[in-house]
Amino acid sequence: MTTTTAPRRGRPGYDRSTLVAVCVATFNRHGYDATSMGMLAAELGVSKSAIYHHVSSKEEILEMALGQALDALEAVLAEAEQLDESGAKRLEKALRSTVQVLIEQMPQVTLLLRLRGNSPVETAALQRRRDITSRFGRIVESGQKDGSLVTSQPPRRIARLVLGMVNSIVDWYRPGESAAEPAQLEESILRLALDGVLAER
Amino acid sequence: MTTTTAPRRGRPGYDRSTLVAVCVATFNRHGYDATSMGMLAAELGVSKSAIYHHVSSKEEILEMALGQALDALEAVLAEAEQLDESGAKRLEKALRSTVQVLIEQMPQVTLLLRLRGNSPVETAALQRRRDITSRFGRIVESGQKDGSLVTSQPPRRIARLVLGMVNSIVDWYRPGESAAEPAQLEESILRLALDGVLAER
Numbered sequence: 001m002t003t004t005t006a007p008r009r010g011r012p013g014y015d016r017s018t019l020v021a022v023c024v025a026t027f028n029r030h031g032y033d034a035t036s037m038g039m040l041a042a043e044l045g046v047s048k049s050a051i052y053h054h055v056s057s058k059e060e061i062l063e064m065a066l067g068q069a070l071d072a073l074e075a076v077l078a079e080a081e082q083l084d085e086s087g088a089k090r091l092e093k094a095l096r097s098t099v100q101v102l103i104e105q106m107p108q109v110t111l112l113l114r115l116r117g118n119s120p121v122e123t124a125a126l127q128r129r130r131d132i133t134s135r136f137g138r139i140v141e142s143g144q145k146d147g148s149l150v151t152s153q154p155p156r157r158i159a160r161l162v163l164g165m166v167n168s169i170v171d172w173y174r175p176g177e178s179a180a181e182p183a184q185l186e187e188s189i190l191r192l193a194l195d196g197v198l199a200e201r
Numbered sequence: 202m203t204t205t206t207a208p209r210r211g212r213p214g215y216d217r218s219t220l221v222a223v224c225v226a227t228f229n230r231h232g233y234d235a236t237s238m239g240m241l242a243a244e245l246g247v248s249k250s251a252i253y254h255h256v257s258s259k260e261e262i263l264e265m266a267l268g269q270a271l272d273a274l275e276a277v278l279a280e281a282e283q284l285d286e287s288g289a290k291r292l293e294k295a296l297r298s299t300v301q302v303l304i305e306q307m308p309q310v311t312l313l314l315r316l317r318g319n320s321p322v323e324t325a326a327l328q329r330r331r332d333i334t335s336r337f338g339r340i341v342e343s344g345q346k347d348g349s350l351v352t353s354q355p356p357r358r359i360a361r362l363v364l365g366m367v368n369s370i371v372d373w374y375r376p377g378e379s380a381a382e383p384a385q386l387e388e389s390i391l392r393l394a395l396d397g398v399l400a401e402r
Contacts, residue, residue, distance in 0.1 A: 029317065034234035088399055114315065116230065140398070149398050153389045157381065161393050164369020165362050172361055180358060188354045192362050196397035197341070197350050198289055 014044065016054045023061045024107045032062060032111065033118060059121050062111070066125040069108035072101045074128070077135055087143020088194070094139055095193060098166055099186045103175055110170040133159050162193045215245065217255045224262045225308045233263060233312065234319060260322050263312070267326040270309035273302045275329070278336055288344020289395070295340055296394060299367055300387045304376055311371040334360050363394045 014022070026043045027035050037058055041048045055061050076097035083090050102109050112129065115122045136159035143149030149158075166189060175182055215223070227244045228236050238259055242249045256262050277298035284291050303310050313330065316323045337360035344350030350359075367390060376383055 030319070031232035031234050031317065033232050091398070116232065118231070143398075143400075148400055150392075150396070150400055152392060154380075157386075157389050158393065158398055160373055161366050161369065161390060162398070164372070165366035167369065168362065168365020171365070179355075185358075188358050189362060191351075191353060192359065192394075192397065194397045194399045195351070195402050196393065196395045197292070197344075197359055197363070198395045199344075199349055199351055201396050201402065 013046065013050065014054075019044065019051065019054050020061055020064055021107065023058075024065045024111055027062070027065075028107060028110050028114070031114070032058075033116070059119065063121045065108045066112050066115075066121070069101075069105050069112045070125060070128045070132075072105055073098060073109075073132055076101055077132060081135065081139065086148040087139055087141075087146050088148035090139050091136075091143055091149065092190060092194065094136060095162065095166060095190060096186055098163075099169070099189055100182070102166065102169055103173070103182045103185075106170055106173075106175070109167075113167050113170060133163060136163060165189065165193065214247065214251065215255075220245065220252065220255050221262055221265050222308065224259075225266045225312055228263070228266075229308060229311050229315070232315070233259075234317070260320065264322045266309045267313050267316075267322070270302075270306050270313045271326060271329045271333075273306055274299060274310075274333055277302055278333060282336065282340065287349040288340055288342075288347050289349035291340050292337075292344055292350065293391060293395065295337060296363065296367060296391060297387055299364075300370070300390055301383070303367065303370055304374070304383045304386075307371055307374075307376070310368075314368050314371060334364060337364060366390060366394065 022044055023035075023040050026040055030039065035058070037048050037051060040058070040061075041051055044051065055064075077094055080090050080094035080097060083093055085093075112125060115126055117123050117126050134156070137156035140149060140158045141155035144151045144155060169185065169189075172178075173180070173185060178185075180188070223245055224236075224241050227241055231240065236259070238249050238252060241259070241262075242252055245252065256265075278295055281291050281295035281298060284294055286294075313326060316327055318324050318327050335357070338357035341350055341356035341359045345352045345356060370386065370390075373379075374381070374386060379386075381389070
């Protein structure tokens, strides 16, 4: 996804999705604010006008990438919410699917998690992210009510902390490079979130 | 710590530690790479040469702030390592103290956690951060050996995930604004890390 060479047809160039992927990798390396259209053009090896052939602004690229991440996260969460099971089971499903989305769409999710909220596109994405956290909180709350989850902590705080653990993987997990396979990582996260680390409670 | 007004003596100005605090807040708002000395001067309401009176470069400010965070994190970890107790108890002590440092030095730790490794100062700080994770991993490993912690997951992966949960608080916890007091947050993190969220294992 982050390759800088693209199949060449009539003349050198990129399709829109490859262009976005290269730009997202550049945003993640330097920070979105610090990345100029000139830097993106240099990274792509094309002129700025070649980029403007595909998108109208740097912000449009950001918006597309964030949309991909948020659409996927919201879709898997909706599936988990609709399960006719205990809160604990729905939380497990939501966490597993979220880990899978993070691994599959790591560049876009990394961009999302590092937003600072300095523009309307960013604040809108951060609002969608907060809504996702709230929906996790409601799953936790339903598990507290049906007795499947602990009731000693506020549900929204549990949601934030467990998602904090999940989200941290973009900082250190590299599929194909790290020792753990995605499925093993998913299992580790589940076991820690659900059972904790103490040998005996 | 992030106030932009300082006590005025002979002429308007900042002491060195206030200057660093204002600069760290600016780095966190815009990203370190995207923050110029001109932006820092504008934020401080002084000339660039007034900043150069205190520090030789933007990077020196970064290095001072990262040093504050890393020194504090390493010091509390050393205390936990020296406890003559089970691995679980040492992990508990290390986590509690780390949460306290994160809350007390939130701006500097936020800066540390968002580094991209684009300069020697950054890569050196990231190496110290990795060493801290390794030391947490060794505490977990000792707990697995003495039977106080679960052995179903690799110790370093446990360390990374639990620290991911802890570190996430810089993204959403605001002492004095958030509903939870620092001590309550510390307790929530401990309970989740140690016991998980399931009502019954």
